[in-house]
Amino acid sequence: MSAVSGKIGVGLIGAHDWAEKAHLPGYAAHERVHLAAICDVVPERARAMADRFGITTVYHDHHDLLADPAVQLVDVCTPTHTHLPLSLDAIAAGRHVLSEKPLATAAAPAFEAAAAAARQGVRTKLGFTFRYSPAIRQIKRWIEDGSLGEIFHIHGFEQNSQFLDPDFPLRQVSPDQPRDRLIPSSVVGYGSHLVDLMRWLGGEFASVAASMRNFVPERIVRGMTGRQRIPIEDGTVGLVEYASGTQGLLQSSYIAVGNYPGVEIRIYGSRGAAVARLISEFGVAESLHRAEADVVEFQPVRLGDEHFPPGTSLGTPWPELYYRNLIRHFVDEIVEDRSEECTFLDGARSQQIVDALVTAHFERRWVDLGGASA
Structure with missing residues (x-):
């Protein structure tokens, strides 16, 4: 757990539109989450999201985010072809990881990533928004x-x-x-x-x-x-x-x-x-x-x-509604040691x-x- 009030520290990679509409509002609404860090290859984009959501630390190299001891959960919200390598790096660093879908554009490497997470003892969740x-x-x-x-x-x-x-x-x-x-x-x-x-x-x-x-x-x-x-x-x-x-x-x-x-x-x-x-x-x-x-x-x-x-409510924009639910489930699975879902x-x-x-x-x-x- 994070040193900040016993909350789980989240580091998000990728400060694009979907992070703003779905991922970040979900974390900001969860009382057990501390938004510890954000990373993007475009410094201005990362800084804008950090300022909007009160994120304490900004990185431009994901390796620096993964080395941050304040981060226990990594969120990969980046273009499709980067999901797998970034997720594997997060797993290797011993971090729980949520990745946008698809994890990979072929099944074999996705199975390998799931096995790697099991060996490391970290939790995973895939961004299948609509389950939530x-x-x-x-x-x-x-x-x-x-x-x-x-x-x-x-x-x-x-x-x-x-x-x-x-x-x-x-x-x-x-x-x-x-x-x-x-x-x-x-x-x-x-x-x-x-x-x-x-x-x-x-x-x-x-x-x-x-x-x-x-x-x-x-x-x-x-x-x-x-x-x-x-x-x-x-x-x-x-x-x-x-x-x-x-x-x-x-x-x-x-x-x-x-x-x-x-x-x-x-x-x-x-x-x-x-x-x-x-x-x-x-x-x-x-x-x-x-x-x-x-x-x-x-x-x-x-x-x-x-x-x-x-x-x-039903009047909440769907990206925020569904992702709040997805993130709530994932954080609670980790904190309360619940059974994993949508891994x-x-x-x-x-x-x-x-x-x-x-x-x-x-x-x-x-x-x-x-x-x-x-």
């Missing part, structure tokens, strides 16, 4: 207590139509990415959320099939000059056979029209069904509906205050499934995953 939606967590409870009965179908949909505009900079592309064939992107960056939610709610995947496509042939890419002719995968549709026998359907998209965060989960069981729409519309962050087998009209479900992190191992399992979806597309076949339990 109050509506999603309620559906999880309904599945576990049998309220929905035997689960027949799980459908997951994701849309982020900001990339429909070719001049809106795409950020999820490694600068050295080869361009000689379709580059998996929406299924990696956003589809991984659906994979994680669908696996968390329905159990292990047994087999998948998929179709992927580029819809916007030229676009602006962050860090590059001018429009790039680059074959980005803008949309994926996948079929899932669960080990349990449940059927699944998923779709990720950069170009499907709709508001953020654009995640919808539908669960159909023998006793009822539930739909969670994690889409910021009309002043609320999400909605939840439920139907019964004998009363088939879907009815809205209003969750009580106990389902929300302290100080939040690097879950990230590796998700990436393994994403890899299988990509293989299924390119090889035009079903890909078996074995349904191995985590």
Whole structure:
């Protein structure tokens, strides 16, 4: 624990927009957290976030942050291709670590990172934001207590139509990415959320099939000059056979029209069904509906205050609402020695499934995953 009032000291790497909107408000709201340090390669960016959130120390080299004894938990909130190396450095330094997703763009190194954390005895959490939606967590409870009965179908949909505009900079592309064939992107960056939610709610995947496509042939890419002719995968549709026998359907998209965060989960069981729409519309962050087998009209479900992190409501912007919940769970898991949830191992399992979806597309076949339990 930190020397500051017995709180856990947090060091955040990466002072970009998502840190400002989601990560830092979550830590600032937690009574057991001391924001000890922040690091960014752009000094002005780090200083601005430090001033806004009362962070005591600013670094420009992450190795200096990792050497700071005031830091026990490291938050990696940086571009995709840096998640794995920064997380491995944090683990090697004996720090608990939260990383934005994806941890890696291939499953094998993600499994290796999970194993490294286990050897070091440090806790990990992956930024699968939407597990921490109050509506999603309620559906999880309904599945576990049998309220929905035997689960027949799980459908997951994701849309982020900001990339429909070719001049809106795409950020999820490694600068050295080869361009000689379709580059998996929406299924990696956003589809991984659906994979994680669908696996968390329905159990292990047994087999998948998929179709992927580029819809916007030229676009602006962050860090590059001018429009790039680059074959980005803008949309994926996948079929899932669960080990349990449940059927699944998923779709990720950069170009499907709709508001953020654009995640919808539908669960159909023998006793009822539930739909969670994690889409910021009309002043609320999400909605939840439920139907019964004998009363088939879907009815809205209003969750009580106990389902929300302290100080939040459906009117709280979704990045802050969900990340406050995620951070509260992670900090409390560490401080109270609770069971881990949404770890690097879950990230590796998700990436393994994403890899299988990509293989299924390119090889035009079903890909078996074995349904191995985590």
